[in-house]
């Protein structure tokens with residue numbers, strides 16, 4: 001009989017607030033933290049209060065036809081490094097540490113839903129992001145993930161659209177070695 005494996009962040013890990021991936025491929029550039037349209041203003045205000053410069057780009061759009069400007073279903077908060085890594089809200093300068101010993105988030109109580117959902121990336125069946133350090137070291141978990149799961153379901157519900165054309169925004173951001181491959185702007189998905 002299999003027993004539940006409990007999810008806990010790995011001690012001192014901040015990987016998911018630092019490392020950004022090329023998704024769905026290098027051509028699209030590195031992605032940022034997913035921000036719902038209703039979260040965008042709040043995140044911009046929080047950045048102003050913290051005196052931080054942030055860069056929010058579109059991420060997913062939908063349209064009724066191929067020629068129409070996409071309606072944005074989700075934005076993305078880009079990293080502060082030239083290569084796209086490191087969330088602007090991650091406090092890497094102070095000695096403050098989270099309960100598991102990682103760097104702290106300056107807006108933890110008001111962080112985006114995507115940060116609340118991570119590392120859960122699928123709800124049925126439950127799946128964690130294999131790039132999360134916990135998964136790399138301990139495999140998939142199936143307990144202590146209630147609030148993450150709930151946040152993912154909220155995101156999915158809010159990103160529903162009946163429009164037939166789905167677009168993905170290429171960020172134009174990534175490592176120098178990939179600069180000749182990376183594109184920028186809406187691409188049909």
Ligand code: SF4
Nearest residue numbers: 009010013016132133
């Ligand atoms: S969710 Fe995963 S990658 Fe993020 S801090 Fe926890 S263990 Fe690290």
Ligand code: SF4
Nearest residue numbers: 017087089090105115
């Ligand atoms: S908003 Fe906070 S939790 Fe989310 S990626 Fe940035 S530092 Fe991490």
